[in-house]
Amino acid sequence: MKKNLNPARGMRDFLPSEQKTRDYVERKIIDVYTRHGFHLIETPVVENIENLLGSQGGENLKLIYQILKRGNKLNLDQPNLTTDDIVELGLRYDLTIPLSRFYCNNRHDLPSLFKSIQVGNVFRAERSQKGRYRSFKQCDIDIIGNASIDSEIELLTVSAKALLSLEVSRFEIKINDRRILRDVILYCGFEHNEVENICITLDKLDKIGLSGIEKELRGKNYPDLAISKILKAMTSINQKGLPSLYELGVAENIISEIQKLVDTVNELSNGDYQAHYDFTLVRGMGYYTGPIFEIVYKDLGYSIAGGGRYDKMIGDFIGEDIPAVGFSIGFERLVNQLIEEGFNLSNTASLVLIYDDADSFVEVFSKADALRSKGHSVSIMPRAKKLNKQLSQLKAMGYNKFCVMSDLDDTIKSID
Amino acid sequence: MKKNLNPARGMRDFLPSEQKTRDYVERKIIDVYTRHGFHLIETPVVENIENLLGSQGGENLKLIYQILKRGNKLNLDQPNLTTDDIVELGLRYDLTIPLSRFYCNNRHDLPSLFKSIQVGNVFRAERSQKGRYRSFKQCDIDIIGNASIDSEIELLTVSAKALLSLEVSRFEIKINDRRILRDVILYCGFEHNEVENICITLDKLDKIGLSGIEKELRGKNYPDLAISKILKAMTSINQKGLPSLYELGVAENIISEIQKLVDTVNELSNGDYQAHYDFTLVRGMGYYTGPIFEIVYKDLGYSIAGGGRYDKMIGDFIGEDIPAVGFSIGFERLVNQLIEEGFNLSNTASLVLIYDDADSFVEVFSKADALRSKGHSVSIMPRAKKLNKQLSQLKAMGYNKFCVMSDLDDTIKSID
Numbered sequence: 001m002k003k004n005l006n007p008a009r010g011m012r013d014f015l016p017s018e019q020k021t022r023d024y025v026e027r028k029i030i031d032v033y034t035r036h037g038f039h040l041i042e043t044p045v046v047e048n049i050e051n052l053l054g055s056q057g058g059e060n061l062k063l064i065y066q067i068l069k070r071g072n073k074l075n076l077d078q079p080n081l082t083t084d085d086i087v088e089l090g091l092r093y094d095l096t097i098p099l100s101r102f103y104c105n106n107r108h109d110l111p112s113l114f115k116s117i118q119v120g121n122v123f124r125a126e127r128s129q130k131g132r133y134r135s136f137k138q139c140d141i142d143i144i145g146n147a148s149i150d151s152e153i154e155l156l157t158v159s160a161k162a163l164l165s166l167e168v169s170r171f172e173i174k175i176n177d178r179r180i181l182r183d184v185i186l187y188c189g190f191e192h193n194e195v196e197n198i199c200i201t202l203d204k205l206d207k208i209g210l211s212g213i214e215k216e217l218r219g220k221n222y223p224d225l226a227i228s229k230i231l232k233a234m235t236s237i238n239q240k241g242l243p244s245l246y247e248l249g250v251a252e253n254i255i256s257e258i259q260k261l262v263d264t265v266n267e268l269s270n271g272d273y274q275a276h277y278d279f280t281l282v283r284g285m286g287y288y289t290g291p292i293f294e295i296v297y298k299d300l301g302y303s304i305a306g307g308g309r310y311d312k313m314i315g316d317f318i319g320e321d322i323p324a325v326g327f328s329i330g331f332e333r334l335v336n337q338l339i340e341e342g343f344n345l346s347n348t349a350s351l352v353l354i355y356d357d358a359d360s361f362v363e364v365f366s367k368a369d370a371l372r373s374k375g376h377s378v379s380i381m382p383r384a385k386k387l388n389k390q391l392s393q394l395k396a397m398g399y400n401k402f403c404v405m406s407d408l409d410d411t412i413k414s415i416d
Numbered sequence: 417m418k419k420n421l422n423p424a425r426g427m428r429d430f431l432p433s434e435q436k437t438r439d440y441v442e443r444k445i446i447d448v449y450t451r452h453g454f455h456l457i458e459t460p461v462v463e464n465i466e467n468l469l470g471s472q473g474g475e476n477l478k479l480i481y482q483i484l485k486r487g488n489k490l491n492l493d494q495p496n497l498t499t500d501d502i503v504e505l506g507l508r509y510d511l512t513i514p515l516s517r518f519y520c521n522n523r524h525d526l527p528s529l530f531k532s533i534q535v536g537n538v539f540r541a542e543r544s545q546k547g548r549y550r551s552f553k554q555c556d557i558d559i560i561g562n563a564s565i566d567s568e569i570e571l572l573t574v575s576a577k578a579l580l581s582l583e584v585s586r587f588e589i590k591i592n593d594r595r596i597l598r599d600v601i602l603y604c605g606f607e608h609n610e611v612e613n614i615c616i617t618l619d620k621l622d623k624i625g626l627s628g629i630e631k632e633l634r635g636k637n638y639p640d641l642a643i644s645k646i647l648k649a650m651t652s653i654n655q656k657g658l659p660s661l662y663e664l665g666v667a668e669n670i671i672s673e674i675q676k677l678v679d680t681v682n683e684l685s686n687g688d689y690q691a692h693y694d695f696t697l698v699r700g701m702g703y704y705t706g707p708i709f710e711i712v713y714k715d716l717g718y719s720i721a722g723g724g725r726y727d728k729m730i731g732d733f734i735g736e737d738i739p740a741v742g743f744s745i746g747f748e749r750l751v752n753q754l755i756e757e758g759f760n761l762s763n764t765a766s767l768v769l770i771y772d773d774a775d776s777f778v779e780v781f782s783k784a785d786a787l788r789s790k791g792h793s794v795s796i797m798p799r800a801k802k803l804n805k806q807l808s809q810l811k812a813m814g815y816n817k818f819c820v821m822s823d824l825d826d827t828i829k830s831i832d
Contacts, residue, residue, distance in 0.1 A: 013458070014459075022458070037795020039432035066483065121461070268778060
């Protein structure tokens with residue numbers, strides 16, 4: 001079989017310089033989350049296929065990598081073979097389904113109110129395009145066992161702090177609620193079974209504007225009256241904000257809850273960032289049941305974190321609903337943006353100790369250890385035929401200092 | 417579809433207390449490796465199936481998780497369907513094949529002598545048994561581009577230092593060489609194509625003893641003379657060590673190279689551990705070409721790290737051999753052993769701030785931040801109906817201190 005040098009389609013190799021940044025960012029986020037009393041857990045990247053296919057992941061269900069059955073369980077000779085006959089496992093497409101299964105499986109060993117951190121790769125066989133990867137990392141925090149809006153406040157505030165710790169500051173928080181979307185859409189005269197499709201259209205406001213939304217809804221032959229009502233509602237919500245929802249069929253307690261969420265997040269932000277209500281925030285997953293939210297780069301318009309409340313998912317596993325809410329930082333976008341802005345860790349000092357065949361390897365090792373004990377990261381390297389070429393390669397790897405074993409004066413030189 | 421609460425067969429959920437230890441151990445190993453001039457890289461867990469099936473992974477090739485083709489590429493209606501027709505990707509079974517592909521794919525951006533760190537999960541659909549997992553973590557260091565035995569010395573010494581940094585000390589290093597195994601087996605009169613099978617039998621000395629080996633070889637109908645010669649050779653090597661190999665058909669330069677490896681590792685060990693030559697060390701992978709080695713727990717007899725030289729693998733990808741050698745710490749065994757020995761991180765102070773509905777959430781947050789600024793990890797928790805039950809749950813999670821928002825005196829109490 002011919003071998004292929006490339007990573008699998010849509011997946012990536014990370015070279016040392018990028019991986020160093022990725023590792024730094026990941027540890028920084030975990031550190032902030034840990035200091036706020038969240039606990040690191042780990043779940044497998046592989047899940048039983050029925051848990052994935054039976055989840056409300058919207059479009060993501062079509063993007064699942066499916067793993068073949070093994071041994072006697074795999075029978076390719078049956079008539080009318082379908083993938084269901086030959087598949088038993090799949091790669092997870094998010095961290096929320098595995099977390100819910102984890103919680104249910106281990107709930108007797110976990111506290112009633114559980115705050116988790118999960119950092120790991122998820123897999124979606126997306127159509128390849130710039131900035132879309134088929135394996136990508138998510139950093140999630142979740143609070144399970146608390147129905148209060150306090151949990152949303154905490155997740156948003158702690159995630160914002162994690163970004164601030166990385167000196168990311170030009171972001172804002174958008175907040176909406178699935179119940180508000182549903183109530184307003186029904187109030188305007190659409191049917192229950194149309195709510196999801198209307199949401200998908202509303203989500204496009206940024207891209208196609210109000211007139212584009214009108215065109216799309218008319219194209220789908222919804223009643224004229226409902227269309228004009230929803231357009232009027234959107235204008236009104238855009239101008240008057242949350243209070244306008246009182247006249248659009250939304251329950252008072254929901255409005256005041258979201259008002260409290262927005263206000264408290266802003267109060268805790270110290271002015272470092274702003275949260276506001278956004279009726280056109282929808283989010284793709286089918287499993288959200290209440291508040292939903294995103295952190296968006298102000299200038300760029302794209303989201304770097306998103307989440308929401310999913311009070312019914314645990315009930316899907318154990319038949320008993322347990323409130324849960326989560327927030328996920330899209331690690332890839334965050335790191336790409338940091339690198340684009342010139343984020344650079346290469347000024348951390350690393351040193352190369354160059355030796356040649358005449359040197360005692362034991363002495364080389366001892367000298368390297370002595371330099372390490374002074375705080376340097378030290379790599380030992382045999383001298384290449386062309387020292388200058390070797391030094392320029394090492395410089396490209398982030399080394400800025402070197403010394404040569406046979407030099408008597410022990411000086412550490414800069415790599416220019 | 418009925419949902420399943422368990423992780424996929426042979427895979428595991430990691431709860432906070434265990435994950436905390438795992439994370440600590442992983443970071444400690446990475447820290448030692450980084451300070452010694454190795455560079456963290458990352459490769460995807462998914463590889464193109466031809467790279468996995470076309471590799472010399474021995475028995476592991478039968479244990480590969482295979483991922484189904486997608487969309488139009490997947491045709492289940494063909495006659496005489498085989499897995500090759502429907503599979504395009506697989507989960508990696510080690511980190512060495514992905515590293516070789518990575519190196520080939522990125523060699524123009526890497527230095528001629530490259531020292532890498534890879535930490536990640538690998539997947540093998542092993543028969544389930546205690547201590548065998550189907551997804552497990554490996555921590556690898558590799559040196560690519562150096563044919564000298566210096567690289568073996570460095571890998572062994574640095575890996576031993578990583579273990580010492582975790583206060584693991586009751587280990588020893590076993591060293592052998594694939595070329596020695598081959599030369600001795602041929603010298604005793606076996607055929608070229610029998611070498612691999614003889615190795616598999618020799619590997620069992622610990623379990624079945626010399627008489628067991630004799631029985632197994634006779635059962636396979638090898639020539640009597642060859643069998644008596646190999647048994648005599650084993651006794652001789654066991655008594656006289658490396659020098660006995662001069663009389664067993666092994667080239668002088670190989671013997672002196674391995675002698676230098678053993679001696680130098682011992683010289684650099686500071687007496688903290690011992691390395692010795694072991695003719696019955698075989699290791700399973702087919703891709704090793706020279707020295708092979710393991711770190712073994714003395715009392716327990718099982719290996720916690722293993723590796724060797726694989727000078728031909730990169731040539732398999734690009735048609736040009738580049739020397740390479742690697743060493744892999746079996747993370748799961750190491751962590752399990754540490755936990756069994758009572759390794760415990762729960763004495764790191766974490767504090768719970770308990771509040772109730774009457775408290776202002778903004779004030780709760782501010783007080784928690786004030787406590788964090790004094791160095792505590794602080795989790796905020798609403799008061800449960802039964803405070804004592806809540807405190808005992810929190811204690812089980814590793815919390816040892818708490819304070820209550822409404823207490824006027826601000827005292828931090830111990831959780832007993």
